[in-house]
Amino acid sequence: MGQTGNMENILDSTVGRWRRELRGTFSNNSPTVPQWELDLEKGDDGGYFGPGSAAWAVHGSMTTLVAGIQSLLIQALHPGALAGVHDHSNYRADPLGRLAGTIRWIFTVSYGDTAAARAASEKVLRIHEYIRGSYTTNAGAERPYTANDPDLLRWVHLAFTQAFLGTHQAYGSSIPGGADAYVADWAVAGALMRVEHPPTTVAELKAQLAAFLPELRHDERVAETIAFIKDPPLPRSQQAGYKVLFSAAVASLPPDYRELLRLAAPSLGPVPLPVTVPTKAVLGVVRWSLGSPGPSEAAARARRMRLGVEAAPSKRG
Numbered sequence: 001m002g003q004t005g006n007m008e009n010i011l012d013s014t015v016g017r018w019r020r021e022l023r024g025t026f027s028n029n030s031p032t033v034p035q036w037e038l039d040l041e042k043g044d045d046g047g048y049f050g051p052g053s054a055a056w057a058v059h060g061s062m063t064t065l066v067a068g069i070q071s072l073l074i075q076a077l078h079p080g081a082l083a084g085v086h087d088h089s090n091y092r093a094d095p096l097g098r099l100a101g102t103i104r105w106i107f108t109v110s111y112g113d114t115a116a117a118r119a120a121s122e123k124v125l126r127i128h129e130y131i132r133g134s135y136t137t138n139a140g141a142e143r144p145y146t147a148n149d150p151d152l153l154r155w156v157h158l159a160f161t162q163a164f165l166g167t168h169q170a171y172g173s174s175i176p177g178g179a180d181a182y183v184a185d186w187a188v189a190g191a192l193m194r195v196e197h198p199p200t201t202v203a204e205l206k207a208q209l210a211a212f213l214p215e216l217r218h219d220e221r222v223a224e225t226i227a228f229i230k231d232p233p234l235p236r237s238q239q240a241g242y243k244v245l246f247s248a249a250v251a252s253l254p255p256d257y258r259e260l261l262r263l264a265a266p267s268l269g270p271v272p273l274p275v276t277v278p279t280k281a282v283l284g285v286v287r288w289s290l291g292s293p294g295p296s297e298a299a300a301r302a303r304r305m306r307l308g309v310e311a312a313p314s315k316r317g
Contacts, residue, residue: 033295036104040299043113046309047300048188054181058164059110060297062283063172068099069229069249071163074257076225077216078155080145083135086221088147109189111300121192138217150196157190157198158209162254165202170252171279218260226261241282248279 049055058064075081108120128147137143145152165182168175175182180201190198199205234242250258251265258265266273293301304310 034100034104037107037295038299040108040112040116040296041302041306043116043303044307045113045115046304046307047111047113048117049110049185050304051301051310052176053185054175054177055110055185056297057175058168058172058182059106060293061168061172062287063168063170064106064164065283065286066167066171066245066248066252066279067164068102069246070167070253071160072229073226073249073253073261073263074159074163075156076222076229077218077257077260078152078212079135079137079215079217079219079221080143080149080152081155081159082221082225083133083145084131084147084152085225087133088131107294107296109192111296113303117189118192121189125194138215148194150194153193153195154190154198154208155212157186157193157195158205158212161186161190161199161205162209163249165205166254167249167252171248171276171283213256216260218262222261226263241285244275244278244282247273248275251275 076085105120105124109117112120125148131147132145134142134144147153161183164186165179168182169179183202183205184200187198187200199208230246232242247266250263253261253263266275301310
């Protein structure tokens with residue numbers, strides 16, 4: 001009994017440490033649920049989205065872990081977007097801080113009330129005002145940029161939408177209303193970020209993405225960025241799972257972007273390696289560790305029930 005009890009204590013301690021490390025990765029090492037997530041319970045309306053929406057289905061899914069990786073890969077192909085990250089971001093020194101900031105904006109827009117969603121977007125736009133410089137286009141011209149340039153705002157929005165939709169279609173469950181419903185939902189976020197006429201259908205998304213292809217390229221900066229995304233400084237307990245998620249992000253990339261990034265889908269010689277089963281296994285473990293629903297969704301539901309826009313769950317008994 002004594003040895004069994006000691007083994008159980010060791011296992012509980014190991015699992016507890018792993019859970020803390022995992023939560024810390026997404027909250028910039030916060031020891032508890034960040035206050036901003038709890039504050040999503042406040043507010044005066046139900047928000048832009050709610051239960052049954054395509055946005056909640058996708059952003060409440062663990063496929064967002066794969067989507068985040070893929071989104072960064074796609075964004076890096078635009079020299080203007082990459083210049084902003086390279087010249088102004090401290091992502092190498094503080095990758096978790098940048099990740100936590102992005103998660104905060106996504107979840108505030110997805111789960112907060114409309115005032116909180118607008119405020120979070122305006123905050124990002126104010127930060128963008130200080131991100132400026134120049135980059136060389138594929139035609140050899142030197143072009144000045146700011147992070148709030150309309151074309152860069154559009155590119156980041158398109159890359160985000162494509163990545164979150166594509167990875168969810170590959171590794172997630174069905175989307176209420178289908179793919180078009182998600183693109184239309186997230187067009188709301190695009191409008192909040194001052195993207196003019198963001199796509200509202202998959203066809204529009206593909207057309208707007210295709211228009212950017214002549215501006216995209218692979219160069220030394222892109223190669224450096226890919227190397228960092230492929231092997232970020234994560235705790236040892238997360239490294240094996242991350243390799244699976246990175247492979248999943250590459251495998252589900254649209255072929256044009258995978259070719260531009262000079263990445264190959266996982267294979268053994270000419271034989272493609274399966275990624276769906278291991279990816280879903282890793283995502284399942286992460287969901288078990290973090291719990292479901294997440295704090296942001298739970299706070300949103302509490303707010304909506306307080307306001308009477310969502311009924312309290314019925315008690316069984």
